[in-house]
Amino acid sequence: MIKVLRALVLPVAAACAIAASAQNPIKVGEFASLTGKEAAFGQSSHKGTLLAIEELNATGGALGRPFELITEDNQSKQGESATIAKKLISRDKIVALLGEVASGRSLEAAPIAQNARIPMISPSSTNPKVTEMGSYVFRVCFIDPLQGRLLAKFARSTLKAQRVALLTSVSSPYSVGLAKYFKEPFVEGGGEIIIEQKYSENDKDFKAQLTAIKPTKPDAVFVPGYYTEAALICKQARDLGIDVPIFGGDGWEAPQLIEIGGTAVEGTYYTTHYSPESTSAAVQKFVKDFRAKFAGETPDAMSALGYDSAMVLADAIKRAGTTDGPKVRDALAATKNYSGITGSITIDRQRNATKSAVVVTVKDGKFKFVETIAP
């Protein structure tokens, strides 16, 4: 693991040497799942962070000092993150901590950062509990209550849906939560949930639920689940002649949605954190730089959030004028309308990001950017 570490730190160190003088660098710790079962997410996020640090140093770092990223791999394992966070804080003397994708592992490191008064930013842990761990814990992604509200807004204003049918997975807390957070603002805004049907994870047959939904003639069907079930639901809904729009949340985001769903997912919608097809100049520049650095790879939402987490931190350090933990924390808490790759980020009182979501649709077998929904 030490070898991996050195390999990761060296290019950053080299970049530092070019960009800034022999000043002692601002040390930023990162704990990530670079290997193990969530390695795909961890690697994506880490690449985004790496790119951000490189770009920051190319423009002179902050406070006249370069940034140094110290990355540790937790192997996607339970229990590793706490040890790593302790090591980064006590031995490497980092000034801030970045990580992680998985909420469970962010929750492990959060109390340690909190006790040491080291600000921590999670790029993409969406569980509300993460930032409840303490006043030093932040995140740059939206959480499900906000996503539900944005979905309600999308259903009303873009789909012009008044009467929505709900098909929820009862065995997934994500799905149950998102359904609840969608329902409240949607009904308050004058919409109507005409029927609510349920299924369980790993179900394959949804025809019964869809047959019950069909005669209620909804304007749209909301499926707050994960991509495998969502694809099958779309397929069976189309077979049964339900031809209204079907939409979901960020759990839909995977190439398998199109692979399994085929033509049935054409014209369906979901919300997510970011789309590489967004027309914004900042996003286009990010996609171009990322491809140049990582052999033509297109950055996904995890990369964009990893990038934004480092950038929001740098912005706060610049505004604080110091790397002192409590002062950086206050600056982070005061982040307002920071324009990141994943939208305009404002940190709210619970240290969560209030930001826009991106709506993506499927057209001709490809994901297509539709619009940005602001809160």
Add this chain to the structure above:
Amino acid sequence: MIEAFNFPLSPFNFFSVSEFLQQLLNGVSLGAIYALIALGYTMVYGVLRFINFAHSDVFMVGAFIGYYMGKLVPEGTLWGGLGVLAVSMIGCAILGMTIERLAYRRLRSAPTLNVLITAIGVSLLLEYSGQVFFGAAPRNFPALFPVRNFAVGGLIVGSNQLIVIAVSVILMIVLQLIVYRTRIGTAMRAVSLNPKAAVLMGVNNDVVISFTFGLGSALAAAGGILYALNYPSIDPLMGVMPGLKAFVAAILGGIGNIPGAALGGLILGTVETFVSGSQWSTYKDAIAFAILIIILLFRPAGLLGRFTVEKV
């Protein structure tokens, strides 16, 4: 139709005829698949008096053979679909006979419990080898047969549903003919009735048992392909739930009894579908199993099972 949803206390909201018929059709096509799998459980139980838990994984292998074979034939043609179905059934028949030869035959005189545990072992072996060879991620099953949806009044009839029902009915008739009209079928019934007496009468029990496994596994393969056609996302653990349901269906109808397995499958599929379509959908498995318990309380041998009847 919409008024139907104003009765929150009524368990089923099927006041519209077309919706009732639609659910019935969904239920029967699901039940037909359960029935096909249940036949394999019931036949093996009939001759060997033990539950072959690996059966649900043969079902999975059947779907995967269909997946790989499906890439070799043009999509959406009738002959291509039937060809894939036949190859998959033959492949699984060989797999079933191999499992019997390697794992179960040596244990024939051992206590039933040993065979049962071995069956669970074979089941896990197939599931996790499947994850190694096929990968754990779900795959999209190709549309083997031409797909068309017919609208009959308010009813939408999918061609896949018709294929499922047609193939199941044909296979069950063929099975019935094999068991009651052929020499090997007579031998199967003889072994089921009394294995020792069958040997004395010149029946080669090994051949008969091997044939039973092959026949049951071929039906599981057909079930696997039909299931994957209707729910086109397959993975190495796809057999677990349908296998369990089919096992229940076999017991419901009276284990060891062939028409019973078919009846049990249809009842289970239909009940499950109707409960799923109501607001009690969360309890669909609970209700299906509760029905099993109630039926067994009143008819301990299952609906069509009799303790003294000849079993196949």
